[in-house]
Amino acid sequence: xxxxxxxxxxxxxxxxFTTDGAMDDTVDVLPGREAIQTIDVSERSVSITxxxxxxxxxxxxxxxxxxxxxxxNDRFELRLREPGTGRLLRMIRAWGLERxxxxxxxxxxxxxxxxxxxxxxxxxxxATWYALxxxxxxxxxxDRIVVDDQARLxxxxxxxxxxxxxxxxxxxxxxxxxSVDVPGSTTITSARCGSxxxxxxxxxxxxxxxxxxxxxxxxxAQCD
Numbered sequence: 001x002x003x004x005x006x007x008x009x010x011x012x013x014x015x016x017f018t019t020d021g022a023m024d025d026t027v028d029v030l031p032g033r034e035a036i037q038t039i040d041v042s043e044r045s046v047s048i049t050x051x052x053x054x055x056x057x058x059x060x061x062x063x064x065x066x067x068x069x070x071x072x073n074d075r076f077e078l079r080l081r082e083p084g085t086g087r088l089l090r091m092i093r094a095w096g097l098e099r100x101x102x103x104x105x106x107x108x109x110x111x112x113x114x115x116x117x118x119x120x121x122x123x124x125x126x127a128t129w130y131a132l133x134x135x136x137x138x139x140x141x142x143d144r145i146v147v148d149d150q151a152r153l154x155x156x157x158x159x160x161x162x163x164x165x166x167x168x169x170x171x172x173x174x175x176x177x178x179s180v181d182v183p184g185s186t187t188i189t190s191a192r193c194g195s196x197x198x199x200x201x202x203x204x205x206x207x208x209x210x211x212x213x214x215x216x217x218x219x220x221a222q223c224d
Contacts, residue, residue, distance in 0.1 A: 012059050014070050016083050027086045028070040028079070030059050036132050038125060049125065053133035054109050055101060055140060055160070062145045062153070069145060069153060076141035078153070080174075092153070092174045098138045106135065109160050142168075148191030152177070156188070186210060 014028040034056040038049045052058070057074040064080055067089055071078040076097050080090040113126040144156040151172035165184045169177045182188065183200065190197040196212040 014061060014068065014081075025084055025086070027068060027081050027083060030070065030072050031057065033058055034134075036129050038128060051129055054106070054113075054130060055133065055136055057140060058143065060142070060145050062147045064147050064153075065151050069147065071145065073140045073142050073158065074136065075138070078145070078155070090174050092170055094141075094168070094176065097157075097168065098141055101136060101139055105139075105160060112161055144187070146188055146191060149193065152191070154180075154188060154191055180214070182212065186212075 012030045012032050013026050014030070016024045016027050018024050034053050035050045036053055039046065040049070057072055060069075060071050060073060062069045067080050067082045069078050069080050076092075076094040078092045079088055081087065082089050110126075110130045113130060114123055117123040117126045139160065140158040142155045143158045146154040148154060153170040153174075155168045155170070157166040157168065162184055165181045167180045167182060167188065169180060171177055180196075182196065182198070185202075186198045186200045188196055188198040191214070194214050196214060198210055198212075200208045200210045202208055
């Protein structure tokens with residue numbers, strides 16, 4: 001089973017398209033998404049498996065009334081860029097929210113991958129994946145961003161094992177307002193009219209649309 005890092009130095013372009021589907025301009029260029037690739041060759045077939053590294057980076061984007069937030073989550077830095085020109089309008093940096101990769105956490109990630117493997121081949125793949133995964137000094141800072149109806153930016157803390165519950169909230173000018181804790185099984189998709197909307201995984205992996213009232217933050221204007 002030959003294995004190799006895949007696309008460790010690629011690039012991802014954030015492009016602006018017109019309403020008729022034609023590309024208008026490039027707004028931002030970021031490092032490409034990282035992944036580990038294995039190639040399994042047998043007498044009859046060739047199979048290719050890809051998986052993000054244990055602490056691999058990802059690119060996240062969210063539209064804003066003034067433009068679009070673009071970011072690479074290997075550090076807590078988000079950039080608001082103006083569509084059409086790509087001009088940097090605002091930047092959020094919050095270094096104090098970054099967390100180190102400890103030996104204990106790295107080992108727990110590996111043991112979780114082995115425990116989830118169902119076959120001997122899956123366990124070999126898990127061991128290969130872990131061995132090839134880069135070991136950064138800090139964890140990815142976040143894994144999801146959402147802009148609400150008051151242009152506040154919601155940033156979900158990254159978690160290596162279980163779904164994260166902590167969302168950091170920044171105002172329209174980029175100042176940190178505080179944090180909101182939500183159930184780990186809930187993924188926020190929208191924040192509007194003083195409520196959080198999201199998708200929650202229930203028993204038997206059934207998905208539900210849920211709504212939570214916000215407390216402790218300024219409510220949005222009433223919606224019809």
